[in-house]
Amino acid sequence: xxxxxxxxxxxVANQIAAGEVVxxxxxxxxxxxxxxIDAGATNIKLLLKDAGKTLIQVIDDGKGMSTTDSRMxxxxxxxxxxxxxxDLFNLNTKGFRGEALASxxxxxHVELKTKQENEELGAQLKIEGSKIISQDxxxxxxxxxxxxxxxxxxxxxxxxxxxxxxxETRHIIDEFQRVALAHSNISFLLHHNNNxxxxxxxxxxxxxxxxxxxxxxxxxxxxxxxQTDILTIEGFVAKPEFSKRKRGEQFFFVNDRFIKSSYxxxxxxxxxxxxxEQGSHPSYFLYLxxxxxxxxxxxxxxxxxxxxxxxxxxxxxxxATVKHSLGQYNVAPLLDFNRDANLDTSYHLNTNRKSTxxxxxxxxxxxxxxxxxxxxxxxxxxxxxxxxxxxxxxYTSVAITDEQxxxxxxxxQQEIKTxxxxxxxxxxxxxxxxxxxxxxxxxxxxxxxxxxxxxxxxTVKEANSQQLLFPVKIxxxxxxxxMIYTIKTELENAGFSFDEFTKDSVIIKGIPVSVTESKxxxxxxxxxxxxxxxxxxxxxxxxxxxxxxxxxxxxxxxGTLLSEKEQESLVNNLFSCKEPTVSPFGKxxxxxxxxxxxxxxxNS
Numbered sequence: 001x002x003x004x005x006x007x008x009x010x011x012v013a014n015q016i017a018a019g020e021v022v023x024x025x026x027x028x029x030x031x032x033x034x035x036x037i038d039a040g041a042t043n044i045k046l047l048l049k050d051a052g053k054t055l056i057q058v059i060d061d062g063k064g065m066s067t068t069d070s071r072m073x074x075x076x077x078x079x080x081x082x083x084x085x086x087d088l089f090n091l092n093t094k095g096f097r098g099e100a101l102a103s104x105x106x107x108x109h110v111e112l113k114t115k116q117e118n119e120e121l122g123a124q125l126k127i128e129g130s131k132i133i134s135q136d137x138x139x140x141x142x143x144x145x146x147x148x149x150x151x152x153x154x155x156x157x158x159x160x161x162x163x164x165x166x167x168e169t170r171h172i173i174d175e176f177q178r179v180a181l182a183h184s185n186i187s188f189l190l191h192h193n194n195n196x197x198x199x200x201x202x203x204x205x206x207x208x209x210x211x212x213x214x215x216x217x218x219x220x221x222x223x224x225x226x227q228t229d230i231l232t233i234e235g236f237v238a239k240p241e242f243s244k245r246k247r248g249e250q251f252f253f254v255n256d257r258f259i260k261s262s263y264x265x266x267x268x269x270x271x272x273x274x275x276x277e278q279g280s281h282p283s284y285f286l287y288l289x290x291x292x293x294x295x296x297x298x299x300x301x302x303x304x305x306x307x308x309x310x311x312x313x314x315x316x317x318x319x320a321t322v323k324h325s326l327g328q329y330n331v332a333p334l335l336d337f338n339r340d341a342n343l344d345t346s347y348h349l350n351t352n353r354k355s356t357x358x359x360x361x362x363x364x365x366x367x368x369x370x371x372x373x374x375x376x377x378x379x380x381x382x383x384x385x386x387x388x389x390x391x392x393x394x395y396t397s398v399a400i401t402d403e404q405x406x407x408x409x410x411x412x413q414q415e416i417k418t419x420x421x422x423x424x425x426x427x428x429x430x431x432x433x434x435x436x437x438x439x440x441x442x443x444x445x446x447x448x449x450x451x452x453x454x455x456x457x458x459t460v461k462e463a464n465s466q467q468l469l470f471p472v473k474i475x476x477x478x479x480x481x482x483m484i485y486t487i488k489t490e491l492e493n494a495g496f497s498f499d500e501f502t503k504d505s506v507i508i509k510g511i512p513v514s515v516t517e518s519k520x521x522x523x524x525x526x527x528x529x530x531x532x533x534x535x536x537x538x539x540x541x542x543x544x545x546x547x548x549x550x551x552x553x554x555x556x557x558x559g560t561l562l563s564e565k566e567q568e569s570l571v572n573n574l575f576s577c578k579e580p581t582v583s584p585f586g587k588x589x590x591x592x593x594x595x596x597x598x599x600x601x602x603n604s
Contacts, residue, residue, distance in 0.1 A: 021103040024162060025052025026171035028104055028148050033179045034094035035101075036060035037186065039144060042202070045189045046176060051168035053151055053159075061143040064116040070123040071135065074110075076102040094257065106130045107158070108151045114144040129154050166486055166531065173197070173479040177212055178258040181251055181285065184208035197478050209236065209285055213249065214504045216475035222329050224286060226321040231290055231314060233321050237268070238283035240275040240326075246529045249283035254290060257297070260304045267315045271322035284322075288314070421567040427558045431571050436594040443558050444583040445574045450514070450551035451584040452577050454494065455543065457512075465495040465510040474521050475505045480528055487531070490546055514554065526553045548584045 022028055029046065036044045039062025049055035065073065072078050076099060104110060105127045115122025122140040126133040152159035162168060169192060176198070180188045184205050190198040200211050210218045221236040238249070252259050272282050296307040308314055421431045429440040457464070476484065484491070485501055492498070497510025511520060530549040556562070562570070574580050574589060583589055 021099055022107060022151075024171060025056060025151055025168055026175045028052065028056050028108075028151065029058075029172050030175040030179070031100035031104065032056065032058040032146055032148070033176070035146075036062055036144070037179070037183060038093045039063050041143065041186065043187045043189075046191070048169075048172065048190075048192045050193070051165040052148075052172055053162065053165075053168070054149065056148040056151070057145065059143070059145045061141075064119075064122070064143050065114045066116060066119075067123045067137075070112055070114050070125055071132070074101050074105045074125075074127060074130075074132075078102070102130075104148055107155055108153065109149040111147040111149070112144070113138060113140050113146075115140050115142055117142045166483065170479070170483065170531075177479075178251065180212060181208060182253050182256045182258060192482075195482075197482060205234075205285070205287075206236065213477045214475045214480075220283070221285075222325055224284075224321055224325045226317065226324075228317060230294070230310065231288060231317055233286065233288055233318060235286040236284065237286070237322055237325070240272060240282065243272075243276050243280035243282050245279060245281070245526065247281045249285075250281070251285045253287045254295065254306055255292065256287075257306075258304060259306050261306070263311060263315065264318060267319040268322055271319045271326065275326070286318070288318075290314075421564065421571055423562055423567060426561055429562075429567050429571060431567075433592070436592060436598060438590050438592045440571060440574065440590040441588075442560070442562065442570060443555055444587055445570060445580075445589045446555040447551045447583045447585070448577055448580060448589055449570070449573045450554055451547050452579075453514070454512075454547040454550045457494065464513045465497050466513050467497070467510045468508070468517065471499050471507050471509040472517060472520055473505055473507050474524065476524075478503055481506060483528055483531065484524065487546070490543060493543075494546060494550070512550075515550075519554065523550060523553050551584055 021031070025048075029052065033044065033046065036058055039060060041060035041062035043061050045057075045059040047055065047057040047059070069080075101110075106129060110125075110127045112125040112127075113122060121137040124134075124136045124138045124140075126135075152162075173190075176188070176190055180186075180198070180200055184207070185202050187202050188198060188200040190196070198212070200208065203211070206218070206221065209221065217238075220238040220242040222239060224233060224235050224237055226233045235253075247265075250265065252261055252264055268282060268284055268286070269276075276282060290308070294309040421429050423442075424430055424439075427442065429442055429445075431438050431440065481501060481504065484506060488498060495510070495512030495515070496508060499507040499509040501507075508520060511517065515523060527546060527549040530545050556570075581589060
């Protein structure tokens with residue numbers, strides 16, 4: 001037989017390597033920003049067009065490259081970061097593999113301009129699909145400018161796999177935020193389609209966090225700081241009352257490198273034990289400094305996973321430090337509500353401070369423990385208020401005026417006629433039907449009802465909007481404001497009315513009829529999370545995800561006590577839906593149990 005094994009051509013090998021390093025435009029942004037930081041830049045600009053599909057350009061004022069290095073940097077496994085294998089376990093730079101620029105040049109049109117400070121002229125290279133098109137001397141400023149155009153131009157299948165501009169922009173902003181948070185001493189500028197998204201000046205860590213996530217973040221932060229022989233921890237955690245339903249604002253940095261670690265995340269969550277609601281996740285920005293020889297970074301192409309030599313010790317220290325700060329800043333609840341504030345220990349103990357006052361002891365001379373107490377009426381502060389008509393307003397889309405029409409509608413659509421409903425464990429509704437009984441999940445059923453109502457109002461008919469007496473101003477980060485602006489038309493179709501957009505806030509003057517003012521922020525935050533995670537590349541997708549998000553946020557939850565009237569209304573409206581059997585997320589809304597199945601339970 002003839003030989004069949006052969007070496008792949010360099011351009012093919014580069015394209016294969018690019019599949020690991022460059023998954024989407026955000027991957028290119030990450031690599032170029034990290035190269036700029038390794039070059040010692042103090043000012044970095046990121047310019048984007050069409051979510052990076054058309055252009056990604058990073059301009060820095062770092063040390064630049066020589067003419068020879070400007071060409072060598074695009075060769076595979078060419079790097080200035082390491083020289084021998086032992087250097088992998090003592091890394092102090094972002095990059096070290098020497099694969100990124102070669103991979104990027106294999107799948108895009110790349111233009112490089114660079115100059116060192118002591119040189120009169122700089123170098124300019126143009127590369128297309130790993131082929132050098134031109135190399136010239138040019139007059140340019142100190143530092144490097146690298147433009148990546150037409151990403152995946154020679155791999156159309158990969159380009160087709162990219163998501164919508166909204167999703168790809170969100171991924172780019174995520175990478176940008178991670179790099180900017182890790183280096184608050186560096187100025188960053190981000191422009192997308194000639195619009196300024198971020199302009200971050202050199203500052204301290206707290207100001208950098210507030211600049212990225214909005215002024216509302218400042219009141220949420222609790223400082224964290226601890227120093228030991230093997231670990232230094234600093235940063236912030238958010239107060240428990242500002243916890244989120246999804247893991248969004250959770251950042252771990254080890255030696256100024258963003259990482260993901262479910263193990264360390266568990267340590268932080270454990271420190272919040274008893275302070276968070278069910279299903280909530282804390283926000284945190286934690287910076288860990290460890291000796292470079294005690295970690296291994298070279299275990300994943302994205303370098304976001306790290307192996308530690310002493311994970312258990314780090315876990316214990318991290319948990320104890322976060323718990324200590326929550327207690328010292330009076331975030332954790334205390335049993336002694338009448339304590340003297342002078343007895344509290346400052347987190348940073350100042351030995352030169354004035355001595356505290358001697359606590360005063362007050363005594364009631366007339367106190368008699370044997371004196372009979374007057375019998376007082378026992379009251380319950382959390383008494384359930386009488387139901388109002390607000391419940392019925394959730395079901396305005398169902399055109400039913402009397403019981404006879406309801407029964408006719410049930411017989412025509414589902415052959416179900418309600419008799420009497422019972423609530424079980426504040427989670428299920430039990431209702432009798434002709435053939436037996438039906439068990440309904442109240443939360444999932446309400447999601448289906450609201451989903452169809454919202455979808456109809458968004459796509460078919462004009463949604464009713466209620467004008468607010470006083471417009472509501474809500475703070476968001478610059479990235480979130482841009483995303484809200486991109487779906488502004490869809491939100492207006494749903495019943496929202498906007499007055500003004502600023503860089504870090506939005507003013508709302510009208511909301512959908514079924515939405516209460518107190519839930520505006522929750523609804524928009526949940527919607528942004530859902531769009532980030534779930535939107536496919538389809539013209540109808542924004543409407544569908546919006547309706548799902550609204551339905552899930554506004555639906556009644558497990559544990560809600562329903563009156564008989566509310567139970568009947570929920571059952572009737574469910575079986576008036578076009579698809580009553582499943583929730584918007586594909587879960588069954590009810591299960592039926594026939595008389596024969598019930599009889600079999602007692603005859604076995």
